[in-house]
Amino acid sequence: METENTVKPMDLYKVHVAVVLKGSRDPEGETILRDVVLAGGINYVAKVVSGKYLSFTVKSSNGEEAVKLVTNLCRDLRIFNPTVHKLIVLGVEYGGSSGC
């Protein structure tokens, strides 16, 4: 029989984020567009943005909290530099129970 003090098991959530440059210039994205995509004969691409992809699998009680935990840790641990970068949250997916 469960008691009232039973600890709710935390679930795992995978939060997908990207760190991209803040300003209007993105030399890497521009180069991929010009020297790879357009030079490769593809004419339906208007813009390419490049950046760093990271996913964090975190223990959390819900997806919204997982996103908050990840955005906070990225800011607090200087995973990105807020002066020149911005963090984009690309999505969160349920990753099963962590059993703890």
Place this chain on the structure above:
Amino acid sequence: METENTVKPMDLYKVHVAVVLKGSRDPEGETILRDVVLAGGINYVAKVVSGKYLSFTVKSSNGEEAVKLVTNLCRDLRIFNPTVHKLIVLGVEYGGSSGC
């Protein structure tokens, strides 16, 4: 009056993708987890995966086609190396009419 030959204007879609390592090892992700996250005193992160983020803004008639265009161009232009990398489609968003 519109004729039957009126060309449907194409819309712009932004497709978000990530290029990550295929195997079980991801030295960069492991280092971020060990030397940044855990060393920073954060104990709710189970895993970190690192990779390259790219977004492609493409002219397309719908989102599904936009994703197909981007995955094909990434494969054909060797944006990633299928021997060691895999491409993850993280999402697609509507980006307005291109007017052409």
